[in-house]
Every structure is written in C-alpha cells, then in structure tokens.
Amino acid sequence: MKEIIKNNKYRLLSIIVAFVYNFIASRPNSNLLMFISSLIFMLAITHINFDFLEVIESKSKIIFTLSIVSTFAAYLFEAIFSSSFYLNDMIVQNYSLSVVAFVFRFIYFISNIVLMFHILDLKKNKYLFFPIFNIFFSICLYIEVISFLIPVFLILEIIILIIIEYLEKKNENKKRFD
Numbered sequence: 001m002k003e004i005i006k007n008n009k010y011r012l013l014s015i016i017v018a019f020v021y022n023f024i025a026s027r028p029n030s031n032l033l034m035f036i037s038s039l040i041f042m043l044a045i046t047h048i049n050f051d052f053l054e055v056i057e058s059k060s061k062i063i064f065t066l067s068i069v070s071t072f073a074a075y076l077f078e079a080i081f082s083s084s085f086y087l088n089d090m091i092v093q094n095y096s097l098s099v100v101a102f103v104f105r106f107i108y109f110i111s112n113i114v115l116m117f118h119i120l121d122l123k124k125n126k127y128l129f130f131p132i133f134n135i136f137f138s139i140c141l142y143i144e145v146i147s148f149l150i151p152v153f154l155i156l157e158i159i160i161l162i163i164i165e166y167l168e169k170k171n172e173n174k175k176r177f178d
Contacts, residue, residue: 015044038079046072049134056124063118066111071134074108074141077101102142109138 017040049071053064081101116131 015041015048035079038075042072042075042079045075049130052127052130056119056122056127058118058122060118063111063115066107067115070104070108070111073104074138077104078141105138105141109135109142112138 046068050068053067058064077100112131112134116128116135119125119127119131
C-alpha cells in the first residue's frame with residue numbers, strides 16, 4: 001500500500017488538484033475547464049490503476065487490459081457528461097449513446113469485481129482496498145447513468161410501490177397467524 005502511494009504521490013496530487021479545479025470551474029460558462037479537469041482526473045485514475053496492476057504483479061493480460069480499458073472508457077464518458085450541458089443532453093437524448101455509457105460502466109464494475117477476485121487468488125489481501133474503492137466509484141457512475149435512462153419520479157414510484165407491497169404482505173402474514 002505504501003509503495004503504491006509513494007509511486008503515485010504526484011498522481012494522487014493531480015487527482016486532488018482535479019477535484020479542486022473541478023469545484024472551482026463548475027460555473028455554467030466554464031465547460032472547457034470542466035472537460036479538462038475531468039480528463040486530468042480520468043488519466044490520473046487510469047495511471048494509478050496501471051501502476052496498481054504492476055505492483056500486485058498480475059500476469060493476466062486479460063485482467064490488465066479489461067481493467068485499464070474499462071476505467072479509461074468509463075471516466076471518459078464521465079468527462080463528457082460533466083463538461084457540457086449540450087453534450088450531456090445530446091447523449092441523454094440519443095438513447096444508443098446512453099446505452100453505450102451504461103455498458104461501459106457495467107464493464108468497469110464487472111472488471112473491478114474480477115480484479116478483486118484476482119487479488120484474492122494472488123493472496124495479496126492488503127491490496128483489496130483499491131478494487132473495492134473502484135467498485136464504489138463504478139456503482140456511483142452506474143447510478144448516474146440509470147438516473148439518465150429512467151426518470152427520477154419513476155424510480156420513486158417503484159420504491160414506494162415496493163414499500164407498500166412489503167407492508168401489505170406483512171399485514172397479511174400477521175392476520176394469518178392471529
């Protein structure tokens with residue numbers, strides 16, 4: 001863990017700078033600045049994952065390629081989503097591009113789960129933090145795309161329907177036992 005942080009201290013610093021830059025540049029007229037900060041974040045995350053795979057001495061070319069390509073593609077879509085309202089609306093309105101973003105983020109999620117099991121197979125349990133952290137990020141990205149594809153009110157209606165069904169079954173079971 002320490003060698004990854006030592007080797008990547010400048011990349012971690014670039015991630016922090018990208019977050020600050022993203023926060024400062026998040027004004028409506030700063031689309032290019034947002035895109036550049038998102039690309040810096042994407043490249044830093046991709047390089048950290050690349051170094052991480054070298055540190056754990058992974059010999060699997062499939063896991064290596066899948067992890068790097070899926071990370072790059074998922075965060076590239078994130079850079080496009082966060083950079084411009086015009087590009088964001090274009091992707092949301094074009095259903096096929098939304099599905100492509102959905103698929104890439106799902107592949108990113110699956111590749112991190114596979115990477116987690118690969119680390120367990122290599123018996124390097126002290127490095128499990130990185131794939132778990134990436135899985136958390138992929139779930140956040142995944143929820144973002146789902147919220148684009150499915151309207152928020154529909155999601156709330158489904159949640160309320162599930163709660164009502166659960167309460168009705170609970171009352172029905174209670175009446176049965178009484």
